[in-house]
Amino acid sequence: MLDEIDAVDWESMPGHPDWYEPDRAADGLRALAEAANLVQAAEAGSRLGVGGIVHGHSATVFPAAVVAAPLLLDIAQQGHPAARATALGLLEETLSCYPHAGYTRVAAPDGTAVPICCAIAHHLRDRADFLVGLGKRGKSLLAAAAVHWRFEIRDRVADGGDTAAFGILAGCLPDGVHAAEMHLADAITELSDITLECPPAEGSLEACLRVSARHPGELPPGTMLFPAVCGDRLH
Numbered sequence: 227m228l229d230e231i232d233a234v235d236w237e238s239m240p241g242h243p244d245w246y247e248p249d250r251a252a253d254g255l256r257a258l259a260e261a262a263n264l265v266q267a268a269e270a271g272s273r274l275g276v277g278g279i280v281h282g283h284s285a286t287v288f289p290a291a292v293v294a295a296p297l298l299l300d301i302a303q304q305g306h307p308a309a310r311a312t313a314l315g316l317l318e319e320t321l322s323c324y325p326h327a328g329y330t331r332v333a334a335p336d337g338t339a340v341p342i343c344c345a346i347a348h349h350l351r352d353r354a355d356f357l358v359g360l361g362k363r364g365k366s367l368l369a370a371a372a373v374h375w376r377f378e379i380r381d382r383v384a385d386g387g388d389t390a391a392f393g394i395l396a397g398c399l400p401d402g403v404h405a406a407e408m409h410l411a412d413a414i415t416e417l418s419d420i421t422l423e424c425p426p427a428e429g430s431l432e433a434c435l436r437v438s439a440r441h442p443g444e445l446p447p448g449t450m451l452f453p454a455v456c457g458d459r460l461h
């Protein structure tokens with residue numbers, strides 16, 4: 227775990243210069259990975275929680291939290307029980323905090339810029355089995371992640387003036403009409419009106435959405451949709 231923490235260039239992560247302290251991110255994660263009791267875990271947690279990956283007092287989250295999320299999950303899986311509790315608490319905090327203007331997104335592998343909260347939620351879903359196995363606390367973390375849904379369009383057909391889009395839904399899109407941000411290549415545009423037509427069946431992620439007043443040519447396969455409210459989260 228220490229090698230993976232040291233492999234990250236925390237200094238080069240974007241973050242508000244008055245608030246983000248890269249040393250705290252690196253040292254805090256290292257200390258949490260090595261913590262062997264409650265006091266050590268708490269001290270490591272406070273380095274991470276005051277300028278490292280979040281600033282708890284001002285409820286701010288930094289882009290570094292996205293890189294830290296899988297490392298915190300490793301610590302929760304392999305570390306001391308006290309370190310696990312601290313890691314889970316920090317992950318909860320990263321989802322409830324808001325970013326500063328100018329530092330709200332991280333680059334996804336496909337080149338799009340995803341809101342910090344949605345990128346962290348994706349890391350949490352990657353470890354769903356582990357989190358479910360933890361019981362109540364792990365499940366509540368997954369529930370917090372679920373509102374940061376994402377939908378990848380695989381196929382679509384015209385339906386009147388609308389488009390029926392078929393694809394893969396991760397997380398949970400509630401009933402009703404929602405605004406979404408559409409990521410296509412490196413451009414982000416807003417869709418004001420999407421509705422879940424067919425939710426995924428048990429054990430599947432395949433779903434169908436209705437996208438109002440858009441034609442299929444505007445929604446090619448590979449297009450990703452995210453909640454528009456997440457892009458608006460800001461201090």
Ligand SMILES: [Zn+2]
Nearest residue numbers: 343344374456
């Ligand atoms: Zn989000």
